Amino acid sequence: MIKDRILDGLPLDDIFVCDIHAHYGKGNTTFMLDSDADGILSSCDRLGVDKICVSAISSISGDYKLGNDMVQKVAAEYPGRIYGYVCPTPYYDYDLSEYFKPGSGIIGIKIHALLQQSEIKNSGYYAAYELADKLSLPILFHAWEQSEAVQATEVAAKYKNAKIILGHSGMTEIGAKMAAIEGCKKYENIFIDTAISATYEGAIEWIVSKVGADRIVYGSDVPYFDCRQTFGKLGLSKISEKDKIKIYGENAKKILSL
Amino acid sequence: MLKFIDSNCMVGRRNICREGSPATVSDLLEIMDRCGIEKAVAFHAFAKECDAVEGNMMLDKENESGRFIPQWVVLPDICDRFYEPSELISKMKENSVTSVRFFQGLYDHSLKRYVSGELIDALTDCKIPIFLDKSQLTWDELYELLKEYPDTRFVLCNTSYRCVVRLWPILMECPNLYVETSTLLMHNGIPAFCRDFGAERLLFGTGMPNVSATASASLIIYANISDEEKELVAHGNILRLLEEVSL
Numbered sequence: 001m002i003k004d005r006i007l008d009g010l011p012l013d014d015i016f017v018c019d020i021h022a023h024y025g026k027g028n029t030t031f032m033l034d035s036d037a038d039g040i041l042s043s044c045d046r047l048g049v050d051k052i053c054v055s056a057i058s059s060i061s062g063d064y065k066l067g068n069d070m071v072q073k074v075a076a077e078y079p080g081r082i083y084g085y086v087c088p089t090p091y092y093d094y095d096l097s098e099y100f101k102p103g104s105g106i107i108g109i110k111i112h113a114l115l116q117q118s119e120i121k122n123s124g125y126y127a128a129y130e131l132a133d134k135l136s137l138p139i140l141f142h143a144w145e146q147s148e149a150v151q152a153t154e155v156a157a158k159y160k161n162a163k164i165i166l167g168h169s170g171m172t173e174i175g176a177k178m179a180a181i182e183g184c185k186k187y188e189n190i191f192i193d194t195a196i197s198a199t200y201e202g203a204i205e206w207i208v209s210k211v212g213a214d215r216i217v218y219g220s221d222v223p224y225f226d227c228r229q230t231f232g233k234l235g236l237s238k239i240s241e242k243d244k245i246k247i248y249g250e251n252a253k254k255i256l257s258l
Numbered sequence: 259m260l261k262f263i264d265s266n267c268m269v270g271r272r273n274i275c276r277e278g279s280p281a282t283v284s285d286l287l288e289i290m291d292r293c294g295i296e297k298a299v300a301f302h303a304f305a306k307e308c309d310a311v312e313g314n315m316m317l318d319k320e321n322e323s324g325r326f327i328p329q330w331v332v333l334p335d336i337c338d339r340f341y342e343p344s345e346l347i348s349k350m351k352e353n354s355v356t357s358v359r360f361f362q363g364l365y366d367h368s369l370k371r372y373v374s375g376e377l378i379d380a381l382t383d384c385k386i387p388i389f390l391d392k393s394q395l396t397w398d399e400l401y402e403l404l405k406e407y408p409d410t411r412f413v414l415c416n417t418s419y420r421c422v423v424r425l426w427p428i429l430m431e432c433p434n435l436y437v438e439t440s441t442l443l444m445h446n447g448i449p450a451f452c453r454d455f456g457a458e459r460l461l462f463g464t465g466m467p468n469v470s471a472t473a474s475a476s477l478i479i480y481a482n483i484s485d486e487e488k489e490l491v492a493h494g495n496i497l498r499l500l501e502e503v504s505l
Contacts, residue, residue, distance in 0.1 A: 040445075200276055200470055201470045201472060206277055228477050229476055232476020
């Protein structure tokens with residue numbers, strides 16, 4: 001049983017685990033410990049996380065191009081282990097298609113409109129949405145607030161081939177949760193991740209009861225937060241073993257075409 | 259399996275009870291069983307949110323299981339709002355209460371010596387640990403408090419994953435500060451804390467019912483620290499602090 005392995009402090013090396021929401025590198029607003037590839041992978045090894053999908057912190061709150069290039073580099077250095085999201089910016093012309101070469105390890109697009117002092121519906125992001133639609137890519141949205149979850153749902157409605165992951169919104173305040181639940185009911189291309197800093201016991205059980213385990217994916221937000229806490233919260237939750245396995249990695253396998 | 263004693267739990271009906279979160283003592287006990295938490299130091303929600311005197315007295319009703327170690331919310335006695343320090347200590351002894359907690363922001367009182375000095379000195383004389391909630395004071399206020407009362411044992415709860423650069427310098431300067439783990443969620447924060455300040459100053463807590471106990475337990479279970487350090491953090495430190503109380 002997964003819960004027994006966790007209580008014994010053992011890695012879940014007998015199931016597939018993919019962390020769909022992680023970061024890489026440094027940022028000024030939050031000092032992070034061990035935020036380089038070795039530091040992050042060391043924690044992944046401890047838990048039995050097979051694959052991890054990162055966006056560079058500098059991509060979303062600094063020089064987007066420099067950050068995207070950093071992610072491209074680290075994905076190339078750790079093939080099959082670290083995968084990358086690249087980020088657009090609404091303030092510059094960009095072409096993200098150059099990153100999506102076969103074998104590059106770049107698997108999707110990350111949007112953090114809040115840190116870019118923008119909105120998901122800003123037309124400056126449309127080129128990224130169109131690319132995701134064309135290549136059937138996942139777009140991981142920072143969707144902490146209700147307005148972000150609502151706007152990301154509008155993207156899902158318009159770009160039906162894109163796979164929309166609502167980061168945080170299944171775990172945060174009720175407005176974001178309700179928007180995420182509505183979105184999942186309306187559109188098959190919406191998923192919710194588990195990333196959160198501190199939330200209460202029962203949050204995972206509640207969101208699974210509303211949208212089903214097929215729509216939830218495991219994300220930790222490491223290295224902002226320690227991945228151990230979200231990892232254990234899922235494994236020690238009261239949902240079924242089958243649902244835990246789906247959320248830990250089987251759903252991600254389908255979404256990311258791994 | 260690691261044995262846990264939770265050093266940060268709240269019981270009783272509260273104002274805001276989020277969807278799907280534990281609402282009753284039975285819910286809390288089920289979660290404690292699920293992650294190996296033997297006992298929990300607990301205060302009453304009513305003592306935090308409405309009336310400290312009445313709320314503290316409501317703790318007993320929630321503790322038929324005997325698995326909650328009672329903690330009182332305290333405040334300085336102004337206009338008979340609370341007990342005088344000597345009366346407080348005597349009532350704590352009567353009710354087997356071995357730790358206290360301030361919500362000075364909610365109750366709108368100062369922790370400065372001219373207001374709370376007599377109270378804090380009385381608690382210090384009995385080695386009663388004082389739990390603080392980070393939401394109730396700034397980092398600089400915390401530092402000043404720790405320096406003003408160097409012999410008092412303070413336990414800081416409700417920190418943040420963003421707190422390293424603010425918390426670490428205070429820990430370095432103030433050996434009378436202990437930290438509870440439920441919101442100390444920065445990546446590899448637990449081993450970094452143990453390396454820099456020793457495992458003796460870190461207390462496992464869940465923050466229930468507002469924070470996840472399974473997440474808090476996993477943070478310790480999987481931490482890259484020794485088994486001895488885990489035992490201290492999980493239960494040894496809080497038991498030691500409470501055993502040293504002299505009422």
